Amino acid sequence: MINREIIRTKIVQLTYAYYQNGNKNIDSAEKELFFSLSKAYDLYNYLLALIVAVTKEARRCNEVLTARAQRENTEVPSQKFTLNRFALQLEENKTLNEFISTQKRTWDDDIQFVSTLYDVIKNSDIYKEYMESKEDSYEADRELWRKLYRTFIQNNPDLDAVLEEISLYWNDDKEIVDTFVLKSIKRFNEQNGTKQELLPEWDSDEEKDFARKLFRSAILNADEYQRYMSEASRNWDFSRLAYMDVVIMQIAIAEMVTFPNIPINVTINEYVDLAKLYSTHKSGGYINGMLDAIARHMIATGKLAKFIEPKPERPVREPKTPKVMKAVKIKPSGRKRIIRNS
DSSP states (O other), X not given: OBOHHHHHHHHHHHHHHHHHOSSOOHHHHHHHHHHHHHHHHHHHHHHHHHHHHHHHHHHHHHHHHHHHHHHHTXXXXXXXXXXXXXXXXXXTOHXXXXXXHTOSXXXXXXXXXXXXXXXXXXXXXXXXHHHHOXXXXXXXXXXXXXXXXXXXXXXXXXXXXXXXXXXXXGTTTHHHHHHHHHHHHHHOOGGGGGGOOOOOSBSOHHHHHHHHHXXXXXXXXXXXXHHHHHHHOTTOOGGGSOHHHXXXXXXXXXXXXXXXXSOHXXXXXXXXXXXHHHSXXXXXXXXXXXXXXXXXXXXXXXXXXXXXXXXXXXXXXXXXXXOOOOOOOOOOOOOOOOOOOO
């Protein structure tokens, strides 16, 4: 699950924190990096557990309404939502339950939020259409939760506030992790039952190596990379740069140098996006131009063995041909000349 987008984000955060920390210890900083990455995976599981928590709350409310209906001899409420096949499969998932059993805090500690979220869902058109639909299939049940997640969980400021109280590491993770939750919902298969696989924490050891090498390279070679910055721009003035800009470019150069298989334009685009997120509003455009100049300078001086697209040549304007004034033939006025006899 942990991909390079998350890794780059965490390395920018942790590298900046490393320089702000008076006790600079690369080994401790690396442990903090991997701990921070593991918390992103915790968030993934915690958001899946929210679906289970909402289903349990719906079941509790339904039981209350059913008991009242039986006492008053009125219509018993539908159990279609509480018996949603996808939600029940997720509730029984072995991997998710193992995660929940290791957590000190669960959604039971935020039951008021869960209850409010269920009320919002219950009053939505998505819920009403599902309850009124005659379609009764696992696919429809799974699709319901994909829609509910995108509509009420993916962009939810109240949920963001709850998550921030639980872990400060989750502040910048949710937007990326949401995509993995939605991907997991789509991958669920009824035939897999309780053994349905969730996304693994790491796709491969290659991603771990990427995180470790990039972080160490950015910090251990900081002086060298900042010198490349200076060489690429003789009028470089660090005092006029946002400190975060220097950190971001330092990590970008580390990636260019350390990973020969990553194209330069991919690296530049990734860190320009991070600059827009973490630095000033002007940083994106400035860093884009600087990283391009730095990469070209490093290639030209033999410090970087990569290909970069040549700069497009500006079209040469042909000099304008001066306008030649055409001779104008003046015609006689056409008036008759009168000859007087003397």
